[in-house]
Amino acid sequence: MQAPTPGTAAATVGRRPGLSVRLKLTLSYAGFLMLAGALLLAAVGVFLVQQGWLLTNERGAVRATPGTIFLRDFAPTAAAVMVFLLLFGLLGGWILAGRMLAPLDRITQATRTAEAGSLSHRIRLPGRRDEFRELADAFDTMLARLEARVAEQQRFAANASHELRTPLAVSKALLDVARTDPDQDTGELIDRLHTVNTRAIDLTEALLLLSRAGQRSFTREQVDLSLLAEEATETLLPLAEKHGIALETGGDVTPASGSPTLLLQLTTNLVHNAIVHNLPGHGRVRVHTTPGPHTALLTVENTGERISPRQAATLTEPFQRGTERVHTDHAGTGLGLAIVATITEAHDGILTVTPRGEGGLRVTVQLPG
Numbered sequence: 001m002q003a004p005t006p007g008t009a010a011a012t013v014g015r016r017p018g019l020s021v022r023l024k025l026t027l028s029y030a031g032f033l034m035l036a037g038a039l040l041l042a043a044v045g046v047f048l049v050q051q052g053w054l055l056t057n058e059r060g061a062v063r064a065t066p067g068t069i070f071l072r073d074f075a076p077t078a079a080a081v082m083v084f085l086l087l088f089g090l091l092g093g094w095i096l097a098g099r100m101l102a103p104l105d106r107i108t109q110a111t112r113t114a115e116a117g118s119l120s121h122r123i124r125l126p127g128r129r130d131e132f133r134e135l136a137d138a139f140d141t142m143l144a145r146l147e148a149r150v151a152e153q154q155r156f157a158a159n160a161s162h163e164l165r166t167p168l169a170v171s172k173a174l175l176d177v178a179r180t181d182p183d184q185d186t187g188e189l190i191d192r193l194h195t196v197n198t199r200a201i202d203l204t205e206a207l208l209l210l211s212r213a214g215q216r217s218f219t220r221e222q223v224d225l226s227l228l229a230e231e232a233t234e235t236l237l238p239l240a241e242k243h244g245i246a247l248e249t250g251g252d253v254t255p256a257s258g259s260p261t262l263l264l265q266l267t268t269n270l271v272h273n274a275i276v277h278n279l280p281g282h283g284r285v286r287v288h289t290t291p292g293p294h295t296a297l298l299t300v301e302n303t304g305e306r307i308s309p310r311q312a313a314t315l316t317e318p319f320q321r322g323t324e325r326v327h328t329d330h331a332g333t334g335l336g337l338a339i340v341a342t343i344t345e346a347h348d349g350i351l352t353v354t355p356r357g358e359g360g361l362r363v364t365v366q367l368p369g
Contacts, residue, residue: 021104022097029093030086037085041078103132107139119147152317167200206335209265216346218259225254225263225298225367226289232267233287236275244281247271251289256296256367258347263367266343267298269336270363274302278360296367304360312355316341340365 019027103125113121122143125136171193178189212218233240233249240247256263267287274285283303290297316337337353340363344351349367356362 022094022101025097025100026090026093029096030089033085033089033093034082037082041081045078103136107132107136110139110143114143114146119143119150164200164203167196167203170196203335206339209339218262218346220257221260223256223258223260223263225256225267225296226251228260228264228267229271229287229289229298231264232271235268236271239272240275240285243275243278243283245275245278245283245285247275248284248286250287252291254289254291254296254298256347256369258367262343262346266340266365267300269340270298270300270365273336274300274361274363278302278304292369294369296369298365298367299362301356301362302360303356303358306359307355307361309355312353312361315353315361316351337363 106123106125110121110123122140123136124140125133127133174189174192174196178186229249229251233247237247271285271287275283278285285303286299286301288299288301290299341351344365344367347367349365352364352366354362354364
C-alpha cells in the first residue's frame with residue numbers, strides 16, 4: 001500500500017469525527033417532515049377553532065372557548081400524529097438515505113482500492129444516468145487513463161534505462177579492451193568513444209526536451225510555421241544531400257500560437273525522420289504549411305518502404321523506431337516522433353501519422369491558429 005502524502009495525511013488525520021452523511025440526510029428528512037406536519041396540523045387546528053366546535057355537557061350544547069377546544073380535543077391527537085411523523089421520518093429517512101448513498105459507497109470503495117495501488121478496478125455503476133452515475137463513469141474514465149499513463153511511464157522508464165545503459169556499457173567495454181591491449185590504436189578508440197558519448201548526450205538532451213515539453217512550461221507567441229519549415233529544411237539540407245533526398249518546401253504564411261523553440265524542434269524532428277527513413281539515393285521529402293480559419297496545418301510527407309497502419313500507430317511511442325526502417329547511420333534516439341507528439345499535445349494540437357499507399361509516411365500536425 002502506498003503511503004499517503006504528508007499534506008493528505010495532515011488534512012484527514014487532523015479532522016475531528018462528525019456525523020455521517022446518511023445520518024445528516026435522515027435528520028434532514030425527519031426535520032422537514034416534522035415541520036410540514038406541524039404546519040399542516042396548525043392550519044387544521046386554526047380552521048377548527050374558527051368554526052367553533054360545540055361541546056355537549058349536562059346542561060346542553062354550549063360553545064367552548066378556542067383554547068379549551070384546542071387543548072382538550074385537538075392537542076392530544078396532534079401530539080400523537082407528530083410522534084408518528086417523527087418515527088416515520090427517522091426510519092424512512094434512514095432507509096431512503098441508505099439507498100440513495102449506496103452508489104457513493106461503491107465509489108468510495110473504488111477510490112480506496114485505487115489509493116492502494118490497484119488501477120485496474122472499475123465501478124461500472126448500473127442504472128440510468130444521474131449525478132452518481134456520471135461521477136462513477138468519470139471516475140472509471142480517469143482510472144483508465146491513469147492506468148494507461150502509468151503503464152506508459154513504466155515502459156518509458158524501462159526503455160530509457162536500457163537506452164542510457166547501452167552507451168555506458170559500450171564505453172566500459174572499449175575501455176576494458178584498451179586496458180588489456182596496450183598496442184591498440186588510441187586514435188580509433190577515441191573516435192569510437194566520441195561517437196558513443198555523442199549518442200548518450202543526444203539521448204539525454206532528447207529526454208530532457210521530452211520532459212520540458214510535457215510540462216508545458218513555455219510562453220506562447222505568434223509564430224509562422226512556414227518560416228520554421230524553411231529553417232528546418234535549410235538546416236537539414238546537408239543531411240538530405242548526403243542521403244540523396246530531394247527536399248521540397250511550400251505553403252503560404254501560416255500563423256500559429258506556441259513556443260518558437262519547441263515548434264522548430266517539432267518541425268526539425270519531422271523533417272529529420274523523413275530524410276533518414278526514406279529511399280536512399282532517390283527519395284523525396286515534401287514539407288507544406290496550410291493556414292486555416294482557426295488552425296495551422298503542417299504536413300511532412302516522405303517516400304520510403306511500405307508501412308502497415310498498425311506499425312504507424314506505434315511510431316509516436318518512445319523508442320519505437322521500426323528496425324526495418326532504420327539505417328545504420330543517423331539511427332536517432334528513438335524519441336523523434338515521441339517528442340513531436342508531446343510538443344503537439346502541449347500546444348493543444350492534433351498529430352496524425354498515416355502510411356502512404358506507395359510507401360513512406362504522411363505526418364500532419366494541426367495547431368490552433
